[in-house]
Amino acid sequence: ELFFDDEQALSKWASSFAGSFASGSFLLLLGEMGVGKTTFTRNFLRAYMQNENLRVTSPTYAVAQEYRNGKKRAHHLDFYRLAAADELAAIGFEEVVADVSNDGAIAVIEWPLCVNWALPSSPCYCVYLEYLPDQLERRRMCWGRVPSDWHAIERFYSDNQKNLLS
Numbered sequence: 001e002l003f004f005d006d007e008q009a010l011s012k013w014a015s016s017f018a019g020s021f022a023s024g025s026f027l028l029l030l031g032e033m034g035v036g037k038t039t040f041t042r043n044f045l046r047a048y049m050q051n052e053n054l055r056v057t058s059p060t061y062a063v064a065q066e067y068r069n070g071k072k073r074a075h076h077l078d079f080y081r082l083a084a085a086d087e088l089a090a091i092g093f094e095e096v097v098a099d100v101s102n103d104g105a106i107a108v109i110e111w112p113l114c115v116n117w118a119l120p121s122s123p124c125y126c127v128y129l130e131y132l133p134d135q136l137e138r139r140r141m142c143w144g145r146v147p148s149d150w151h152a153i154e155r156f157y158s159d160n161q162k163n164l165l166s
Contacts, residue, residue: 010043027108028125
């Protein structure tokens with residue numbers, strides 16, 4: 001559990017975390033709308049891809065973005081608007097999973113619980129972000145490695161929500 005006073009501190013941690021992130025991994029981002037998932041992703045991907053000028057935008061409407069830098073590849077997906085298997089097929093989600101699982105790319109997925117039934121079977125890193133009540137820009141972040149079993153991911157999400165309330 002970490003606390004960040006502002007978006008800049010969160011961004012700095014995301015960049016640092018990227019330096020130790022292994023290829024062939026999934027990063028699932030959980031948290032309410034506007035808490036900083038895309039900001040986290042932008043700084044994480046710039047550091048991971050070793051390109052400070054990388055233009056990382058929210059894929060909310062495009063759903064999926066792919067980034068390349070030499071042999072490094074990263075996928076950024078936002079499942080907020082998805083609900084059906086045919087929508088996942090249309091964006092090539094099976095190919096993304098294969099690229100990560102077999103060929104060493106990484107994938108950052110925002111709103112993974114919207115399609116929890118389709119998540120890959122390999123372990124994932126989860127990051128949960130939330131604003132602290134009555135503290136303006138201050139955020140709380142929990143992270144950990146969990147099995148990519150949607151029940152485990154939902155437990156990670158609900159357990160971290162309960163911790164703030166207790």
